[in-house]
Amino acid sequence: MKKGERRKQELLDIAYRMFISKGYENTSIDDIINEAGIAKGTYYYYFKSKEQTLEAVIEMMIEKETEAAVSILDSDMPALQKMVAIIASIRPEPEEQPIEGALMRPENIIMHQRIKQKLVEKVVPLLSKVVEEGMEQGIFSCDYIPERVRMMLILSNELFDEGSFTDRDIDVFIDITEKLLGAQKNSMDFIRHLIAAPAPSDVQTANAEDKR
Amino acid sequence: MKKGERRKQELLDIAYRMFISKGYENTSIDDIINEAGIAKGTYYYYFKSKEQTLEAVIEMMIEKETEAAVSILDSDMPALQKMVAIIASIRPEPEEQPIEGALMRPENIIMHQRIKQKLVEKVVPLLSKVVEEGMEQGIFSCDYIPERVRMMLILSNELFDEGSFTDRDIDVFIDITEKLLGAQKNSMDFIRHLIAAPAPSDVQTANAEDKR
Amino acid sequence: MKKGERRKQELLDIAYRMFISKGYENTSIDDIINEAGIAKGTYYYYFKSKEQTLEAVIEMMIEKETEAAVSILDSDMPALQKMVAIIASIRPEPEEQPIEGALMRPENIIMHQRIKQKLVEKVVPLLSKVVEEGMEQGIFSCDYIPERVRMMLILSNELFDEGSFTDRDIDVFIDITEKLLGAQKNSMDFIRHLIAAPAPSDVQTANAEDKR
Amino acid sequence: MKKGERRKQELLDIAYRMFISKGYENTSIDDIINEAGIAKGTYYYYFKSKEQTLEAVIEMMIEKETEAAVSILDSDMPALQKMVAIIASIRPEPEEQPIEGALMRPENIIMHQRIKQKLVEKVVPLLSKVVEEGMEQGIFSCDYIPERVRMMLILSNELFDEGSFTDRDIDVFIDITEKLLGAQKNSMDFIRHLIAAPAPSDVQTANAEDKR
DNA sequence: GATGAATGAGTATTCATTCAT
DNA sequence: GATGAATGAATACTCATTCAT
Numbered sequence: 001m002k003k004g005e006r007r008k009q010e011l012l013d014i015a016y017r018m019f020i021s022k023g024y025e026n027t028s029i030d031d032i033i034n035e036a037g038i039a040k041g042t043y044y045y046y047f048k049s050k051e052q053t054l055e056a057v058i059e060m061m062i063e064k065e066t067e068a069a070v071s072i073l074d075s076d077m078p079a080l081q082k083m084v085a086i087i088a089s090i091r092p093e094p095e096e097q098p099i100e101g102a103l104m105r106p107e108n109i110i111m112h113q114r115i116k117q118k119l120v121e122k123v124v125p126l127l128s129k130v131v132e133e134g135m136e137q138g139i140f141s142c143d144y145i146p147e148r149v150r151m152m153l154i155l156s157n158e159l160f161d162e163g164s165f166t167d168r169d170i171d172v173f174i175d176i177t178e179k180l181l182g183a184q185k186n187s188m189d190f191i192r193h194l195i196a197a198p199a200p201s202d203v204q205t206a207n208a209e210d211k212r
Numbered sequence: 213m214k215k216g217e218r219r220k221q222e223l224l225d226i227a228y229r230m231f232i233s234k235g236y237e238n239t240s241i242d243d244i245i246n247e248a249g250i251a252k253g254t255y256y257y258y259f260k261s262k263e264q265t266l267e268a269v270i271e272m273m274i275e276k277e278t279e280a281a282v283s284i285l286d287s288d289m290p291a292l293q294k295m296v297a298i299i300a301s302i303r304p305e306p307e308e309q310p311i312e313g314a315l316m317r318p319e320n321i322i323m324h325q326r327i328k329q330k331l332v333e334k335v336v337p338l339l340s341k342v343v344e345e346g347m348e349q350g351i352f353s354c355d356y357i358p359e360r361v362r363m364m365l366i367l368s369n370e371l372f373d374e375g376s377f378t379d380r381d382i383d384v385f386i387d388i389t390e391k392l393l394g395a396q397k398n399s400m401d402f403i404r405h406l407i408a409a410p411a412p413s414d415v416q417t418a419n420a421e422d423k424r
Numbered sequence: 425m426k427k428g429e430r431r432k433q434e435l436l437d438i439a440y441r442m443f444i445s446k447g448y449e450n451t452s453i454d455d456i457i458n459e460a461g462i463a464k465g466t467y468y469y470y471f472k473s474k475e476q477t478l479e480a481v482i483e484m485m486i487e488k489e490t491e492a493a494v495s496i497l498d499s500d501m502p503a504l505q506k507m508v509a510i511i512a513s514i515r516p517e518p519e520e521q522p523i524e525g526a527l528m529r530p531e532n533i534i535m536h537q538r539i540k541q542k543l544v545e546k547v548v549p550l551l552s553k554v555v556e557e558g559m560e561q562g563i564f565s566c567d568y569i570p571e572r573v574r575m576m577l578i579l580s581n582e583l584f585d586e587g588s589f590t591d592r593d594i595d596v597f598i599d600i601t602e603k604l605l606g607a608q609k610n611s612m613d614f615i616r617h618l619i620a621a622p623a624p625s626d627v628q629t630a631n632a633e634d635k636r
Numbered sequence: 637m638k639k640g641e642r643r644k645q646e647l648l649d650i651a652y653r654m655f656i657s658k659g660y661e662n663t664s665i666d667d668i669i670n671e672a673g674i675a676k677g678t679y680y681y682y683f684k685s686k687e688q689t690l691e692a693v694i695e696m697m698i699e700k701e702t703e704a705a706v707s708i709l710d711s712d713m714p715a716l717q718k719m720v721a722i723i724a725s726i727r728p729e730p731e732e733q734p735i736e737g738a739l740m741r742p743e744n745i746i747m748h749q750r751i752k753q754k755l756v757e758k759v760v761p762l763l764s765k766v767v768e769e770g771m772e773q774g775i776f777s778c779d780y781i782p783e784r785v786r787m788m789l790i791l792s793n794e795l796f797d798e799g800s801f802t803d804r805d806i807d808v809f810i811d812i813t814e815k816l817l818g819a820q821k822n823s824m825d826f827i828r829h830l831i832a833a834p835a836p837s838d839v840q841t842a843n844a845e846d847k848r
Numbered sequence: 849g850a851t852g853a854a855t856g857a858g859t860a861t862t863c864a865t866t867c868a869t
Numbered sequence: 870g871a872t873g874a875a876t877g878a879a880t881a882c883t884c885a886t887t888c889a890t
Contacts, residue, residue, distance in 0.1 A: 004874065025237075029860060039876045041863080046874095050860065109325050147384045151367060158366045172359045172392075179391040180384075216849075240884060251851040253888080262885065428870075449661075452863060463872040465867080474864065537745050571808045575791055582790045596783045596816075603815040604808075640853065665881060675855045677884080682853095686881065855887075866876080 008046045011036055016057045024054055024111045058114055065090050066122045073126050079134030080187070086130065087156075088194050090123055116157050124150050131181060141182030148180050160195050170195055220258045223248055228269045236266055236323045270326055277302050278334045285338050291346030292399070298342065299368075300406050302335055328369050336362050343393060353394035360392050372407050382407055432470045435460055440481045448478055448535045482538055489514050490546045497550050503558030504611070510554065511580075512618050514547055540581050548574050555605060565606030572604050584619050594619055644682045647672055652693045659744045660690055694750055701726050702758045709762050715770035716823070722766065723792075724830050726759055752793050760786050767817060777818035784816050796831050806831055 014036050018027045029050060033043050047053045068089040072082055127149045134140040142148055159165050159173060170192055178188050226247050230239045241262060245255050259265045280301040284294055339361045346352040354360055371377055371385060382404055390400050438459050442451045453474060457467050471477045492513040496506055551573045558564040566572055583589050583597060594616055602612050650672050654663045665686060669679050683689045704725040708718055763785045770776035778784055795801050795809060806828055814824050 007874080028858075030858090040861085040878090041876050042874075044861070044863095045876095109321050113321050113325075144380050144384050147378075147380050148388075151371070151384060151388065154370045155363060155367060158370065159363070166359075168356050168359050172356050172363060176360075176363065176388065176392055180388055219849090241886085242884075252853090252886085253851050254849080256886070257849065257851095431870090453865085454863075464865085464874090465872050466870080468865070469870065469872095533745050533749050537749075568804050568808050571802075571804050572812075575795070575808060575812065578794045579787055579791060582794065583787070590783075592780050592783050596780050596787060600784075600787065600812065600816055604812055643853085664879075666879090676857090676882085677855050678853075680882070680884095681855095851888105851890080853888095853890105855885105857885105858883085859881105861881100862879085863877100867872105867874095869872080869874105 004046075007042075011038075011043065011046055012053075012056055012060055015053050016060065019054065019057060019111055054111065054114075058111070058118060061115055062118050062122060065119065066126070069123060069126050073129060079130050079137050079139055080190070082130045082133070083127065084190055084194065086123070086127060087191070090119060112161075116161075120150060120153050120157070123153060127153070134181070134183075139183060139187070142180070152177055152180055165195075216258075223250075223255065223258055224265075224268055224272055227265050228272065231266065231269055231323055266323065266326075270323070270330060273327060274330050274334055277331065278338070281335060281338050285341060291342050291349050291351055292402070294342045294345070295339065296402055296406065298335070298339060299403070302331060324373075328373075332362060332365050332369070335365060339365070346393070346395075351395060351399070354392070364389055364392055368407075377407075428470075435462075435467065435470055436477075436480055436484055439477050440484065443478065443481060443535055478535065478538075482535070482542060485539060486542050486546055489543065490550070493547060493550050497553060503554050503561050503563055504614075506554045506557070507551065508614055508618065510547070510551060511615070514543060536585075540585075544574060544577050544581070547577060551577070558605075558607075563607060563611070566604070576601055576604055580619075589619075640682075643678075647674075647679065647682055648689075648692055648696055651689050652696065655690065655693060655747055656744070660747045690747065690750075694747070694754060697751060698754050698758060701755065702762070705759060705762050709765060715766050715773050715775055716826070718766045718769070719763065720826055720830065722759070722763060723827070726755060748797075752797075756786060756789050756793070759789060763789070770817070770819075775819060775823070778816070788813055788816055792831075801831075 011032070015027070015032055018031055018035065022031070029040065029043060032053075033040055036043075047056070069086045072085045072089060075082070077085070124146055128146045131140050131142075131145050131149060135142075155173060155176070159169055173195075174188055174191050177183075177191065178185060181188075223244070227239070227244055230243055230247065234243070241252065241255060244265075245252055248255075259268070281298045284297045284301065287294070289297065336358050340358045343352050343354075343357050343361060347354075347357075367385060367388070371381055385407075386400055386403050389395075389403065390397060393400075435456070439451070439456050442455055442459065446455070453464065453467060456477075457464055460467075471480070493510045496509045496513065499506070501509070548570050552570045555564050555566075555569050555573060559566075579597060579600070583593055597619075598612055598615050601607075601615065602609060605612075647668070651663070651668055654667055654671065658667070665676065665679060668689075669676055672679075683692070705722045708721045708725060711718070713721065760782055764782045767776050767778075767781050767785060771778075791809060791812070795805055809831075810824055810827050813819075813827065814821060817824075
């Protein structure tokens with residue numbers, strides 16, 4: 001049993017990596033089993049279908065990414081810090097970045113889209129709670145919190161995931177986030193560091209200095 | 213020559229309709245030629261490849277949609293009105309809505325994404341000019357105009373294209389747009405009508421009354 | 425040992441039921457072991473192969489069905505009555521009728537054919553003895569008895585197993601059977617009741633009245 | 637167009653031969669295209685599916701076999717002779733006999749069964765007309781003609797197609813046929829020659845002399 | 849301009865069977 | 870007796886693209 005579990009996890013990891021780097025559609029079962037060094041039958045022993053494998057891969061990703069977020073929420077940091085930490089925790093790890101940096105090459109759109117959707121779904125309630133805490137702490141001030149949080153996440157996803165953004169984009173994003181949540185001007189400037197750091201392949205953000 | 217052009221346009225229209233209703237991936241060349249009643253060779257006489265057909269289809273769509281926008285820009289309405297008109301002009305026509313309203317069924321993601329990207333690319337400079345005019349007219353007040361316009365478009369796309377949005381979403385979107393561009397509170401409330409109206413299948417937005 | 429025997433019998437019963445209801449080809453080993461709640465290895469501990477399982481299933485069926493026939497033969501009823509009883513005993517039991525009555529759906533042809541063949545093989549000598557008895561009793565009068573009995577069985581199988589027969593078919597079958605065995609006209613009219621009764625789903629034989 | 641037709645016929649012939657000799661289930665598309673020396677796509681250009689190929693093959697066979705029968709019916713031979721000729725015309729040609737003589741090896745059952753069914757369906761009305769003519773000519777005398785003809789065909793199929801029959805079987809079959817149709821004793825003895833001749837691989841029927 | 853026959857690489861999935869534990 | 874992980878050959882079907890006529 002233990003052995004089987006390990007093997008399944010291993011396959012899941014391989015599938016995950018290949019889906020990310022080559023795209024779901026462009027990854028054949030043969031690719032996966034060759035990489036894993038197993039027989040075709042073994043693959044189908046663990047997964048009912050390719051589609052189901054994608055499902056499992058996505059679930060795994062989401063779980064991994066929300067897990068950290070939840071524990072942050074349960075800690076007793078101040079609201080702003082929690083927000084920082086949660087947002088940081090859901091950013092895709094560098095290793096997840098497909099080769100050649102283009103997570104959303106046309107072939108990846110499908111998986112990427114699904115992950116984004118599920119992630120937003122999961123993270124909105126978490127961040128909403130943080131914003132509520134922040135309101136109690138006098139940091140934020142707004143109504144319709146979940147809707148605002150969702151917009152913030154959507155914007156963040158669309159703007160920054162592709163890696164083709166400028167410092168100006170960051171500036172405007174910070175500005176609008178503060179206004180969105182009714183926060184003090186410049187109080188959320190920390191976001192800058194969350195965005196600017198991630199992928200080592202990013203060049204255009206190398207000298208992201210404070211310009212304001 | 214004229215005849216050939218017409219034939220190509222006809223094929224383009226058919227491809228366009230099928231891509232939209234069934235998805236690019238799920239539309240085979242055979243589907244297209246059967247619908248058009250031509251031979252396979254004829255198809256390849258007009259298009260180098262399926263991919264190239266997609267390219268042409270997208271180009272055609274964008275052109276159609278920005279054409280109107282440009283003429284609006286060149287007119288001499290006041291800035292706010294221009295904005296209304298341009299935004300209205302780029303909303304997908306009802307006929308483009310695939311059967312049962314789900315333009316972004318998984319199979320359509322690819323094309324939809326590409327259209328969105330190209331559209332944003334084309335419309336940002338147009339709306340930016342409008343915003344500039346608006347600033348001269350004292351209606352808007354902000355820096356980094358293209359970035360702000362782009363964010364507004366991105367948000368609008370992500371929020372409203374899927375049709376699963378609430379009145380609260382609209383409220384927040386209006387609020388944020390005003391703040392984004394430095395407009396007077398409630399000055400952009402007109403957006404509500406642009407969003408709430410389009411698809412006849414939308415029920416949840418039927419009684420979108422002013423709540424503020 | 426006892427336990428093992430019981431287990432094997434249980435498997436046999438399951439296989440039998442599945443072969444009948446879904447067809448041999450359409451029943452996978454996985455289907456069987458899932459139904460039985462055992463591991464794949466266990467199945468192969470009891471059966472050498474799927475083919476061998478079919479063999480065993482058929483053998484089991486035949487045995488069950490001829491068993492009764494033999495005991496009838498050994499009893500001391502008059503010949504005609506024996507014939508009635510034996511023929512009745514080899515008609516497939518209602519539970520063996522696959523769902524919706526179509527024992528010979530294309531997928532079942534293979535098994536059905538084999539069962540029919542084996543059954544004919546086994547029953548011909550039994551019924552031949554009955555006919556011989558009948559000749560001694562002056563009821564039948566013919567030569568080449570086994571051949572005649574075999575033809576009678578073949579006709580019966582082909583005509584009545586599928587359930588799509590008419591009253592006319594029954595009339596002709598009775599007529600020809602009497603002539604085949606040299607029996608008195610109308611002396612075998614009892615056959616009618618053997619045929620007309622069986623499956624409750626049969627509608628076309630509901631009012632099978634004597635028409636002669 | 638002509639060329640395509642020829643190609644399709646050629647493929648049909650190959651499929652037919654392979655289905656007969658190896659069985660439908662055991663013949664893969666690859667087998668067929670290798671034999672034909674064409675690409676897989678070409679096969680699917682002519683046939684929608686393997687199943688549809690089987691359909692076409694069967695149709696072709698039936699057509700070929702009933703065609704002759706119809707022209708015989710339309711001729712002006714006496715009834716008995718017509719019957720002889722029609723029955724002779726529907727016997728499978730020697731070349732159709734699969735290699736090693738076993739047309740109904742388990743793997744062939746499916747196709748064989750379907751052919752038999754369709755053939756009976758088609759031939760019953762033809763032979764019924766002949767019997768009617770025979771009745772007018774005073775040769776036959778019976779009621780329920782189609783039913784009787786059908787039984788005769790069924791018996792003939794089941795008894796003689798497999799090739800494992802004896803002279804006694806023939807004798808009884810002739811006897812029963814005469815009685816079935818109300819013909820004079822020995823008037824249908826000619827059937828013997830129709831049955832005894834066909835397959836060269838048949839050994840047990842080699843010296844089929846008149847024994848009555 | 850137009851045809852349609854021909855291609856062939858590519859793909860997911862099934863399943864009876866084996867064997868070390 | 871029993872398990873279940875591992876196998877791998879087999880198979881039907883798709884589809885964008887080419888090219889001789």
